Amino acid sequence: MTLRVLLLGGAAILPLAAATPAFAAETLGETAPASDAAAPADQTTSVGTGQSDNDTIVVTARRRAETAQDVPLAISVVGGDHIDATGAFNVGRLQQLTPTLQFTSSNPRNTSVNIRGLGAPLGLTNDGIEQGVGIYVDDVYMARVASSTFDFLDVKQIEVLRGPQGTLNGKNTTAGAINITSRQPSFDTEGRVELSGGNYGFFQGKAAVNTPLSDTVAVRLAGSLTRRDGTITNVTSKLKVNSQDNLGLRGQILWKPSNGVEFTLAADYSHQNPTCCTQVYVRVGATQRPLNRQYDALAAAQNYAVPSTNPFDRVTDVDTPLRAKNDIGGVSLRAKIDTGIGTITSVTAWRYWDWDPSNDRDFLGLPITSKSQNPSHQDQYSQELRLSGETGKLGYTLGAFGFYQKIRTLGLQQQGSAASRWLIAPSNALSRDPTVLDGLTANNDINFKNTSAAIFGKFIYKLTDSFSIQPGFRLNYDKKDGSYNSVVTDGAGNLVVFESDAAGKSLNSARERAQLAVLAPQSFKANFSDWNFSGDVTAAWDVTRDIHLYATYAKSFKTGGINLNGVPADAVTGVPLLDLATIKPESVNHYEVGIKTQFLDRKLTFNLSAFRTDIGNYQAQVSNFAVGLIRGYLANADKARSQGFEFDASFRPSERFNIYGNGAYTDAKFVKFTNAPCPPELSGGSAQPLDANGVPTGPTAPAGTPGISPSQCDISGSRLPGVSKWAFSYGAEGNVPVTLFGKEGQAYVGFDGSYRSSWSSNASPSAYTNVDGYALTNFRAGFRTEKGIDVYGWVRNAFDVNYFDQLAVASGSTGLIVGNVGDPRTFGGTVKLTF
Known part of the structure; x- marks a missing residue:
């Protein structure tokens, strides 16, 4: 099966649909209804508020329309109105409403989304790897988390699916999936406008309008604009940094030539151009480097002091202009045809992502790394075909998926006038010559191509009216080709290269060796290809109308990848260690049991699940703490595991x-x-000796004491980074009927909160990068009518809790720890009109 065959198959549906009469045969349903008017009220399951006691939540987690309580998997559903009310307007804020979701980001490209602690290595940017959490917008798969960092736009609801979803939701969704469903065009004229303002210069405007153009054509247009001043003051540039400046646009056209046949053409564009992103000084921790090469001594040698050692003073002095320009967009065509054997769906899509950054990678007001930027462009093409239906006791979804992705990244790192004194040992006279490293530049050219094709299926066989067996499968092929080429030049523009004789002895001068220790040229090509077969089986028992039990086993895979940030190399010859260029696939065995219940005439909902996921060849981040360019790469850990339980309750x-x-x-x-x-x-000390077999030998220095550092560490039994042991979200809302300004409506007060316990923010647990637990609380109060008006005031992080979104270790083993500070207390008001 090739991508071309799938694309041709999708195109072939279009003329067929126009000529195919609709059949009255009722199927199990396929995707969400095209019209919001035909769908249940915009409400949430166990997260947020609804508008009536009888709301029923319809989800498309299994590529068919089902009620949330009937789906035998762990799922959280967040409605669009609750997203708006809580200010959760992107994936980063969504984690405050769904406790099993973890989101970390130091900038859009360096973003990770995990579920149950699994998905992607924390804090590692690498073009050649894939996510374990699939993100979908209206059935279109987003290959990179960075390409889904847009503001939510005209969203109807978001489903967070926990556990492997590969038999229906993407080739690598070993940890879960996020399904974002926008409001669809309908044949009713309606619209909505929402304006918000608050402190820090916050302004957000949202608008959507839907109108029929004829009896068969309808259009829906939506837009949003978000702006906010930064919450950190740069005392060097006198600018507020880590700001927000986001624009989003979407247009959809629905053509429904006959009953049971419809096409939806959608296009969207998102532009982000904030003054962003920086991390601030948090602390200094002792390493095993010589004391005169650790942070305190290096800073003193240049008479440097950060503007504040308290990160929550929210000041920085970084001296490189900050930029995080991010353009995201695409076009999709979804065709649906009801036939006598079920519903055929075709989803054809193209998406792109342009990333144009400028960072200060030394995080300080010294010109150590004067430029650090990795502009990147991605194009992705996908085609999915599905057939869903039922016959007798058997329900089914069968499909095929084709995907092609191309990424080009042109990176640049340049050292500044303070680099020699910071990066070269003080005992070396070259450290006192700023020209050695000033202007030293690495230009990196990274190319990546990714091709994938799959066939998949999910079946529901009813052994009795209340008991069913639900197996699924996915046969997947992946092929990846990548190249990495880094060229290094000195301040005068001369090439800096490794030179050695036949015996492997370096022929480089002392000056060149000092430069190569900071930025090293490297070039290699690598490829990966593999087939894998995923499968799952679920047993579901409807004990009563309102009590449902399920048990699931899934065998899943996360495809292998290529390290495209550079890999370790021979210190004398510079020859890259190519056995580290590729990463093996993860192998996943997943077990889950759950119960979904409703009581008191369905006024009380309580769902509980327990799970265990075992991962072989877990793709983990490895950092060599080198002085220069290579900050991290992937390697395979023997085994990782995630287990626990979750509950969702609402009353x-x-x-x-x-x-x-x-x-x-x-x-x-x-x-x-x-x-x-x-x-x-x-880390940072002298290299540990190796015996004749390459095994580390001999004593090493105690932690934080200068001396010999271990070449590797055994962290078996330690927790995975990015995940808290305990996490909660909670909230309530009450209202009373009132008449205000001649309008009958409701006065209401609500709150939402979240808590997560401490978590590790480094690939290997460190006392320096453990993030303390915290709780956030939001309040809102306002007045709304049944239709038309909603006016409310809000305060978020009401108790002004100081917390970190992420901590990171600065390169070079100087002991510098930096972090992303979470938002302080913000407040404002919102006016929402619907018509």
Whole structure:
């Protein structure tokens, strides 16, 4: 099966659809209804509030329309109105509503989204790897998390699916999936406008309008604009940094030539251009480098002091202009045809992503790394065909998926006038010559091509009216080709290259060796290809109308990849270690049991699930803490595991009050990782000797003490980065009927909160990068009518809690720890009109 065959197959549906009469045969359903008017009220399951006691939540988690309580998998559904009310307007803020979701980002390209602690290595940017959490917008797969960092636009609901979803939701969704469904065009004239303003210069405007153009054609247009001043002051540039400046546009055209036949053409564009992104000084931790090469001594030698050692003073002095220009967009065509054997769906899509950054990678007001930027462009093409239906006791979804991705990244790193004194040992006279490293530049050219094709299926066989067996499969092929080429020049523009004799002895001068220790040229090509077969089976028992039990086993894979940030190389010859250029696929065995219940005439919902996921060849980040360019790469840990339990609960005793609470306990750890990177307190010293077999030997210095550093560390049993053991989200809302300005409506007060316990923010657990737990609380109060007006005030992070979104270890083993500080207290008001 090739991508061309799938694309031709999708195109072939178009003339067929126009000529195919609709059949009255009822199927199991396929995707969400095209019209919001035909769908249930915009509400959430266990997250947020609804508009009536009888709301039923329809989800498309299994590529068919089903009620959330009937789907035998762990799923959280967040409605669009609740997203708006809580200010959760992107994936980063969504994690405050769904406790099993983890989101970390130092900039859009360096973003990770995990579920249950699994998905992608924390804090590693690499063009040649893939995510374990699939993100979909209206059935279109987003290959990179960076290309999904847009503001939510005219969203109807978001489904967060936990656990492997590969038999229906993408080739690598070993950890879960996020399905974002926008409001669809309909044949009703309606619109909505929302304006918000707040402190820090916050302004957000949203608008959407839907109108029929004829009896068969309808159009829906939506847009959003978000702006906010930065929450960090740069005392060098006098600018507020880490700001928000986002524009989003979407247009959809629905053509429904006959009953049971419809086409939806959609196009979207998102532009982000904030003054962003920087991390601030947090602390200094002792490493094993000589004391005169650790942060305190290096800073003193240049009479340098950060503007504040308290990160929550929210000041920085970085001296490189910051830029995070991000353009995202695409076009998709979805065709649906109801036939006598089911519903055929074709989804054809093209998407692009342009990334144009400028960063200060030394995080300080010294010109050490004067430029660090990796502009990147991605194009992706996808085609999916599905057939969903049922016959007798058998329901089915069968499909094929084709995908092609091309990425080009042109990176640049340049050292500044303070680099020699910071990066060269003070005992070396060259450290006092700024020209050695000033202007030293690495130009990196990274190319990546990714081709994938799959066939998949999911079946539901009813053994009885209340008991069913639901197997699924996916046969997947992946092929990846990548190249990495880094060219290094000195300040005068001369090439800096490795030179050695036949015996492997360096012929480079002392000056060149000092330069090569900071930025090293490297060039290699690598490829990966593999077939894999995924499968799952679920047993589902409807004990009563309102009590549902399920048990699932899934065998899944996350495809292998290519390290395209550069790999370690021979220190004398510069020859890259090509056995580290590719990464093996992850092998996943997943077990889950759950119960979904409703009581008190469905006013009370309580769902509980327990899971265990075992991962072989876990793709983990490795950092060599080198002075120069290579900051991290991927390697395979022997085994990792995530296990725990989750609950979702909501109670709506009357239309005047509702309350919800969700929680998760996640025990995610490395079961076996004996050759892991060492944490900063065990890094930076002299190299540990190796015996004749290459095995490390001899004593090493204690943590934080200068001396010999271990070449690798055994972190078996330690927790995975990025995930808290305990996480909760909760909230409530109450209202009373009132008449205000002649309008009958409701006055309401609501709150939403979230809590997560401490978590590790480094590939190997470190005392320096452990993020303390925190709780965030949001309040809102306002007045709304049944249709037309909603006016409310809000305060987020109401108690002004100081917390970190992420901590990171600066390169060079100097002991410098930097971090992304979370948003302070913000407040404002919103006016929403619907018509």
